[in-house]
Amino acid sequence: MNLTDVKNLFKYNIPGISIPIYKFLIFIVVIFVSIIIAQIVKINIRRTFKERVPKTTLSLMEKIAYYGILIIGFLAALGNLGFQLSGLLFTGGIIGIVIGFASQTVVSNLVSGLFLLIEKPIKVGDGVSIGDVSGVVKDIRVLSTTIRTWDGIYVRLPNEKVFTSNIQNFVAHAARRFEYKIGIRYKDDAEKAMEIIKNLLEEHPLILKEPAPQVFVAELGDSSVVLAVRIWAPSQHWFSVRTEMLWKIKVALEKEGIQIPFPQRVIWMAGKTEG
């Protein structure tokens, strides 16, 4: 086979689709080059922004850049094959509408996912409650969000559900408050009890200095004087502080002779004479 034969071979049409082989090869090369460029851009975006932007935003940036370059490359390659891009866009539009109608849920999840990434009511690693699911956000993908519940169960929520549900993010703010109600006997010194509790709270490193904890008599109950203890702690650690402090308060009060009474009721017997 001489050089002329090779040139002629490249001019041959691919049977059935009347596109010369060399144009088809250029199409393949353009697609291949655009994949390489997209990979390089993706890697560079990751390197540059890895420690500057949150993981979810980085993932979105990578995907937009990667698929954007692929689409541009694909359209450029199609132009080389002689396809009219306007016609393609028209056809694409029609197909898009058909697919859109056929996959409303998918599109709805996709759009909700994009809004979640823009609005950022939750982030990967946040402790949240979405509708009736509570746990830690493990991943926010384009179509779904995955949660590991507090008891370790994997839950996949469609983004549309996440977007339309009430979301409680337990760690969105730097600090959060929790409260205990502690009853003491009527005969105990409430002032002393409050002082003991305040000293105990002051000792704990993760109970915030400001907003300062509050300890006060909240209620004169049926069986006890009810003290309210309001504590602010860093959102990341509030649960460990909450589980730790209640027992410590109980122990500290009892050490000073202040007791938490059982519910009690005084019964007066009718007809019983005095003396």
Add this chain to the structure above:
Amino acid sequence: MFGKYKLSLQLKEKDIEITIDGRGKRRRYYRKVGEEEEEKYIYAENGEIVICPVEPVNLPKEGTAEHLLIELEKSIIIEPNVKDSFYVKFPIEIGVFLIDKTDVERIDIFTRVKPKYILYGSPESGIICRWWKSNVYNDVPEVDRTYEGVMKVDIKNSYKEWVEIKKLVFRAFDMKIFYDGYAYMHSQVEILKKLMGETSFIKRRPKGMKESIDIYLAKGIKRFEKKFVMEWGFK
């Protein structure tokens, strides 16, 4: 206590005890502060131990805060367009590191004081800071080097009105601690508005002092942000 040691040491200062013993590759690290103890095994033949003050935001739980708030016992009221300097004390944590030519490995971090944290700003947008209260000193104050250091503060009021300063907030990422007998930092505070200022650190090493190991670099975290903007005021 601060300095570089071989892989065998025995130190005691106040209620701090640090021991590294053992032979050959296998060593035992033991530390006691008050009632709190820590014990680890080190499998190493080469390398040295560095004990130095580190940024005071690692205890009791790492990642709790990235800022230090120093509350001044007495406020400073500063006139417009005035520059001045004063000293405050700041809390330190003590880091024990294993270093060789290529790597720095953290063995332990401890402190003699119980840390306390505070919210600077509002709960929805504020930040958690390590809290410390200090007097304001005209000259370098005497410190207990086992739990506190000295910070020189260069302050400048660039605002057109008098401003009262009751607290200063510094970014731990930006800190540069030096040590000799005690820990030392040099900070800058610029008041930009009545409720806004910028704090940063001067990184130049004072003569005769050594540079502490940067806890963030030791953890492999690169630093990007430098100055801290105090946007929730000084009181």
